[in-house]
Amino acid sequence: QRVSLWGGRFAGGPSEALAALSLSTHFDWRLASQDIAGSKAHARVLHTANLLSDDELEIMLDGLDRLAVDVESGGFRPEVADEDVHTALERGLIERAGPEVGGKLRAGRSRNDQIATLVRMYLREEAKVIGALVLDVADALIAQAEAHPGAAMPGRTHLQHAQPVLLAHHLLAHVWPLLRDVDRYIDWDVRAARSPYGSGALAGSSLGLDPEAVAAELGFDRAVENSIDGTASRDVVAEFAFVSAMLGIDLSRFSEEIIIWNTKEFGFVRLDDAYSTGSSIMPQKKNPDIAELARGKAGRLIGDLTGLLATLKGLPLAYNRDLQEDKEPVFDQVDTLTVLLPAFAGMVSTMTFNTERMAELAPQGFSLATDIAEWLVRQGVPFRVAHEVAGACVKVCEDRGIELWDLSDADLLAISEHLTPGVREVLTVEGSLGSRNAVGGTAPERVAEQLEEAKVQVAEY
Numbered sequence: 001q002r003v004s005l006w007g008g009r010f011a012g013g014p015s016e017a018l019a020a021l022s023l024s025t026h027f028d029w030r031l032a033s034q035d036i037a038g039s040k041a042h043a044r045v046l047h048t049a050n051l052l053s054d055d056e057l058e059i060m061l062d063g064l065d066r067l068a069v070d071v072e073s074g075g076f077r078p079e080v081a082d083e084d085v086h087t088a089l090e091r092g093l094i095e096r097a098g099p100e101v102g103g104k105l106r107a108g109r110s111r112n113d114q115i116a117t118l119v120r121m122y123l124r125e126e127a128k129v130i131g132a133l134v135l136d137v138a139d140a141l142i143a144q145a146e147a148h149p150g151a152a153m154p155g156r157t158h159l160q161h162a163q164p165v166l167l168a169h170h171l172l173a174h175v176w177p178l179l180r181d182v183d184r185y186i187d188w189d190v191r192a193a194r195s196p197y198g199s200g201a202l203a204g205s206s207l208g209l210d211p212e213a214v215a216a217e218l219g220f221d222r223a224v225e226n227s228i229d230g231t232a233s234r235d236v237v238a239e240f241a242f243v244s245a246m247l248g249i250d251l252s253r254f255s256e257e258i259i260i261w262n263t264k265e266f267g268f269v270r271l272d273d274a275y276s277t278g279s280s281i282m283p284q285k286k287n288p289d290i291a292e293l294a295r296g297k298a299g300r301l302i303g304d305l306t307g308l309l310a311t312l313k314g315l316p317l318a319y320n321r322d323l324q325e326d327k328e329p330v331f332d333q334v335d336t337l338t339v340l341l342p343a344f345a346g347m348v349s350t351m352t353f354n355t356e357r358m359a360e361l362a363p364q365g366f367s368l369a370t371d372i373a374e375w376l377v378r379q380g381v382p383f384r385v386a387h388e389v390a391g392a393c394v395k396v397c398e399d400r401g402i403e404l405w406d407l408s409d410a411d412l413l414a415i416s417e418h419l420t421p422g423v424r425e426v427l428t429v430e431g432s433l434g435s436r437n438a439v440g441g442t443a444p445e446r447v448a449e450q451l452e453e454a455k456v457q458v459a460e461y
């Protein structure tokens with residue numbers, strides 16, 4: 001015989017098929033400690049409202065504490081007959097505190113306000129854990145940038161050689177989005193820090209319970225303003241899912257580069273053995289599986305978000321059972337990110353760069369052509385003309401199969417009277433890098449400042 005929380009008006013128990021469909025303990029059991037914390041806070045407001053005597057409160061809190069210990073140790077587990085985490089824990093409380101006292105806890109609350117609160121509690125904790133793991137990745141990138149202050153690489157647009165940049169500048173370009181992801185979790189927490197507890201099923205409680213007291217005890221800034229909104233909304237959960245998906249995408253974009261850099265053709269990076277995998281058939285293989293898994297898991301993180309958004313679309317107020325589907329997507333995101341991020345940080349901190357090869361390729365593909373044009377502009381030549389002249393230099397070089405710096409003084413003057421030998425100062429990678437010295441640019445002194453700024457920001461979290 002199933003012991004449900006709602007049997008009174010039913011002639012018989014639920015069918016096996018319904019029970020199997022309805023069951024959620026296989027995923028919501030991870031909210032057990034939050035559920036017990038909520039129950040303790042709820043017991044206290046019942047007591048304040050004179051609905052529990054001093055003795056009853058003591059028995060109740062003691063029962064909940066012992067239940068928490070047994071949940072923690074694995075001594076208490078949900079049974080197949082328990083519909084959800086709430087049902088299982090009520091059974092556990094009644095076993096410990098007796099039906100007389102244990103049966104009083106449920107007054108004035110509903111699983112609808114409970115679950116909405118517990119999910120927020122859980123995600124607020126996990127957002128902090130994930131944020132710290134993201135900072136580990138940022139730290140690894142910053143350390144790599146710091147270890148390679150002068151290394152140049154071909155900067156790309158459209159995956160084509162564009163302009164030389166510092167490797168440190170490129171690595172830091174992956175740090176800022178990650179720091180914004182951490183900021184997003186922090187900003188999100190402001191909205192998540194409101195407790196739906198006390199909203200009841202949808203309309204609030206008639207028993208004189210104080211939602212603000214429960215909110216404070218559970219670490220929220222305040223109670224929700226509206227009980228219908230408190231039980232029906234899931235935008236806070238969806239926003240968490242977006243931030244997590246965006247984080248996955250940011251890791252994936254860097255992963256794609258690592259995968260390319262790690263090819264024979266590029267040869268820019270070597271991954272440490274401890275963070276690479278082999279092939280079961282090809283003995284020579286060393287594969288960038290962490291980067292590939294990060295790229296692959298970005299798809300899954302996006303799927304978690306879109307699945308949740310699709311669930312929410314079209315739901316009328318207030319609670320609908322569809323909302324039970326909000327948990328698995330974000331639980332999956334939490335599980336995915338907490339296993340992915342440490343591996344990713346390890347891969348980044350142990351990878352080695354072939355800076356010689358990167359430097360050699362940095363000026364190739366006529367990536368200094370813009371420097372010629374901008375040098376001409378500094379000599380007073382209109383950019384329209386300067387662009388033409390630099391383009392003509394590229395054409396001559398392409399026809400002759402040489403690089404820009406191979407042009408002789410005579411070649412340069414033949415292309416344009418403005419191309420005096422002074423142009424050679426920007427026909428080197430160092431000259432090009434050094435000239436991009438405005439805030440945010442790739443000049444070494446600007447990148448050094450940027451690095452300090454990133455370190456300060458990381459230290460401030």
Ligand code: ARG
Pocket residue numbers: 024084111112115319321323324325
């Ligand atoms: N398990 C449900 C959920 O995750 C909470 C229970 C609400 N059930 C109900 N029949 N009102 O959303």
